Amino acid sequence: xxxxxxxxxxxxxxxxxxxxxxxxxxxxxxxxxxxxxxxxxxxxxxxxxxxxxxxxxxxxxxxxxxxxxxxxxxxxxxxxxxxxxxxxxxxxxxxxxxxxxxxxxxxxxxxxxxxxxxxxxxxxxxxxxxxxxxxxxxxxxxxxxxxxxxxxxxxxxxxxxxxxxxxxxxxxxxxxxxxxxxxxxxxxxxxxxxxxxxxxxxxxxxx
Amino acid sequence: xxxxxxxxxxxxxxxxxxxxxxxxxxxxxxxxxxxxxxxxxxxxxxxxxxxxxxxxxxxxxxxxxxxxxxxxxxxxxxxxxxxxxxxxxxxxxxxxxxxxxxxxxxxxxxxxxxxxxxxxxxxxxxxxxxxxxxxxxxxxxxxxxxxxxxxxxxxxxxxxxxxxxxxxxxxxxxxxxxxxxxxxxxxxxxxxxxxxxxxxxxxxxxx
DNA sequence: AGTTGACAACATAGCCCTATATTGTCTAAG
DNA sequence: CTTAGACAATATAGGGCTATGTTGTCAACT
Numbered sequence: 001x002x003x004x005x006x007x008x009x010x011x012x013x014x015x016x017x018x019x020x021x022x023x024x025x026x027x028x029x030x031x032x033x034x035x036x037x038x039x040x041x042x043x044x045x046x047x048x049x050x051x052x053x054x055x056x057x058x059x060x061x062x063x064x065x066x067x068x069x070x071x072x073x074x075x076x077x078x079x080x081x082x083x084x085x086x087x088x089x090x091x092x093x094x095x096x097x098x099x100x101x102x103x104x105x106x107x108x109x110x111x112x113x114x115x116x117x118x119x120x121x122x123x124x125x126x127x128x129x130x131x132x133x134x135x136x137x138x139x140x141x142x143x144x145x146x147x148x149x150x151x152x153x154x155x156x157x158x159x160x161x162x163x164x165x166x167x168x169x170x171x172x173x174x175x176x177x178x179x180x181x182x183x184x185x186x187x188x189x190x191x192x193x194x195x196x197x198x199x200x201x202x203x204x205x206x207x
Numbered sequence: 208x209x210x211x212x213x214x215x216x217x218x219x220x221x222x223x224x225x226x227x228x229x230x231x232x233x234x235x236x237x238x239x240x241x242x243x244x245x246x247x248x249x250x251x252x253x254x255x256x257x258x259x260x261x262x263x264x265x266x267x268x269x270x271x272x273x274x275x276x277x278x279x280x281x282x283x284x285x286x287x288x289x290x291x292x293x294x295x296x297x298x299x300x301x302x303x304x305x306x307x308x309x310x311x312x313x314x315x316x317x318x319x320x321x322x323x324x325x326x327x328x329x330x331x332x333x334x335x336x337x338x339x340x341x342x343x344x345x346x347x348x349x350x351x352x353x354x355x356x357x358x359x360x361x362x363x364x365x366x367x368x369x370x371x372x373x374x375x376x377x378x379x380x381x382x383x384x385x386x387x388x389x390x391x392x393x394x395x396x397x398x399x400x401x402x403x404x405x406x407x408x409x410x411x412x413x414x
Numbered sequence: 415a416g417t418t419g420a421c422a423a424c425a426t427a428g429c430c431c432t433a434t435a436t437t438g439t440c441t442a443a444g
Numbered sequence: 445c446t447t448a449g450a451c452a453a454t455a456t457a458g459g460g461c462t463a464t465g466t467t468g469t470c471a472a473c474t
Contacts, residue, residue, distance in 0.1 A: 033426090036466065047417050052468070112319065153397055153404075163394040167370065170377030187370040190360055191399045197360075240456090243436065254447050259438070 016054060019044040023065035028103055031110030032062055032117035063122045070129040073099050077133055081140040088144045088196060092137065092164060092189040097182060099133050100168040104181045130165070137161035149195035160192060223261060226251040230272035235310055238317030239269055239324035270329045277336040280306050284340055288347040295351045295403060299344065299371060299396040304389060306340050307375040311388045337372070344368035356402035367399060 287301035
């Protein structure tokens with residue numbers, strides 16, 4: 001009987017994740033207030049009461065859904081950053097895209113409501129994941145030859161990560177399509193990685 | 208009698224500019240709807256009817272004020288970019304600060320109203336000035352040795368200008384203070400200008 | 415375990431009406 | 445040429461009130 005226990009636990013987790021995925025898409029589409037528990041339940045393929053069996057109330061559902069989304073975005077960014085076979089430029093673009101680009105074209109008028117609810121209901125988690133994203137980017141830079149340039153330029157990898165994050169923010173705001181976002185992000189990443197190519201062409205590349 | 212004519216014309220322009228300056232600060236403080244003509248008149252030191260003698264209505268006043276602000280921001284950015292005694296990094300930071308940094312810390316809840324009014328009442332002018340800002344930045348890059356790097360990186364100066372503009376947007380949104388904005392902008396500009404220093408240290412600097 | 419249907423409590427959207435503020439215009443006065 | 449004061453037309457803010465939608469919880473059902 002112990003053998004089935006882990007399977008059941010995984011089952012429960014899978015259910016939760018599926019529900020959270022549905023909640024994320026519904027909240028992203030309608031915002032916090034205009035998204036109803038009924039809509040989320042229908043999107044998740046469960047009954048409305050099924051939601052209340054897993055989450056105490058709408059606020060907790062939103063918080064968990066937001067954290068789930070942030071967590072998966074961060075995981076995707078981490079995965080992109082750890083693709084050692086790709087260039088740093090490509091990894092940085094992919095990481096910023098995984099982190100910020102997911103909902104670029106799909107933001108409607110309820111974006112303000114979403115931001116407001118996010119900061120008021122899970123501001124700490126939001127800041128936490130943003131810090132972890134920047135830390136991951138900074139770590140990738142630290143592990144690359146670009147760290148050599150940082151020192152000579154009087155900067156630290158965290159500064160670069162923060163600046164790249166700001167660029168991603170700005171592009172998310174001004175881009176009409178994901179292609180536009182990726183194009184701008186590629187330009188920024190290429191400029192940030194320029195010292196790498198210069199080092200390489202000078203023969204001072206040491207991995 | 209012709210001698211006094213130009214002086215009078217300049218007087219009128221000065222008056223208009225003073226009124227527009229006052230209007231800009233009032234609109235920036237209260238947004239479009241919550242700012243009253245009475246408030247603008249008091250800030251400008253004229254009567255409410257004085258405003259209607261110079262501007263047909265509130266919408267025209269807002270449009271002219273916005274264009275005046277954009278024009279002066281662009282002029283300040285241009286001035287910063289043409290300070291040949293400064294490094295390109297410093298000029299780019301100063302230009303972005305002049306363009307985007309003016310109201311960084313002072314944006315309140317009425318920012319949405321401002322953006323909405325700006326795009327609906329003078330969206331064309333807004334886009335026009337934004338394009339001119341990016342063109343000015345691109346021109347400064349073209350006139351610098353950085354243009355050499357652009358070609359080798361498969362980019363054009365306009366791409367860099369657009370990316371820098373996006374960074375300024377993102378920092379404007381996420382920065383709590385102007386110092387934070389300037390710090391982030393400096394990091395981005397330094398990275399964008401990194402190829403310059405590398406070229407210089409390799410002795411391939413040709414002005 | 416989850417679903418269904420029902421329920422009170424609460425929030426929301428809409429409408430109407432009122433009071434107040436603001437716009438845009440006019441005339442008289444300095 | 446500008447201002448002050450007054451004015452109708454209009455926009456806005458607020459209260460009350462209703463209709464509708466939503467939340468959170470319950471018991472009965474499968």
